[in-house]
Amino acid sequence: DTGVSQDPRHKITKRGQNVTFRCDPISEHNRLYWYRQTLGQGPEFLTYFQNEAQLEKSRLLSDRFSAERPKGSFSTLEIQRTEQGDSAMYLCASSWGTSGRLVEQFFGPGTRLTVL
C-alpha cells in the first residue's frame, strides 16, 4: 500500500459529458474525503464518508455531483453534464478515526479535470 491513489490523473472532457473519478484510500482507513481545488485556492470540501456512509456533503455541491463508497473501501465521484466551471483539481484524502477529533488526512495526487 503506497498511499492514497486516484484515477485518472488527468481528464479532458467536453462540456455536457459525464465523468467519473476513482479514489483508493489507504486500506485500513475508515474516513474518506473529496475536495476540489482551483487555481490560487486551498482545497474546498465536497463530501465525507465514514465507512460506506456519506455523512456530510457540501452545500456548494450541485445535484450534478454524486459520490459513492459502496463497500467502505474505494470511492467514486461522478460529475454529470460537466460545465467549464467544473474544471479543477479533485483531491481525495483518507484517515482513520473513531472520535470527533480530526486525525491526519493523507491526500492522493489528485485528478485534474479540464472541461472544454
Next chain:
Amino acid sequence: AQRVTQPEKLLSVFKGAPVELKCNYSYSGSPELFWYVQYSRQRLQLLLRHISRESIKGFTADLNKGETSFHLKKPFAQEEDSAMYYCALKGGSYIPTFGRGTSLIVHP
C-alpha cells in the same frame, strides 16, 4: 461559520532568514488547527497540528486564541522549505476548512 485567512499569497525570503507565514481564523468554539505543505510535484501532506505542540522540520506554530491566529514560524529558512503552505481549521464537524495558501520561496 468557520473561516481561515492567509493574507499573503507569496512570501519570498533568503536562506537563513526567519520566516513567518500568517494564518488567522474565525470560529466561535475551540478549533483544531493544522498546517499542510505541498512541495513541488508532491501531494499535500500534514506538517503539524496545534494539539501536538511539536516542531517539524524546524517549524513551529502556536495557537493564539486572543488574536485568533496560528502563524507558522521558522527561525532560519532553508531552500528546501520552498513550497505551498495551507492553514486549515476544524470546528464542530469532521470537515476542515483550508485557507487559500501561501507560496514560500526561499532564495539561495
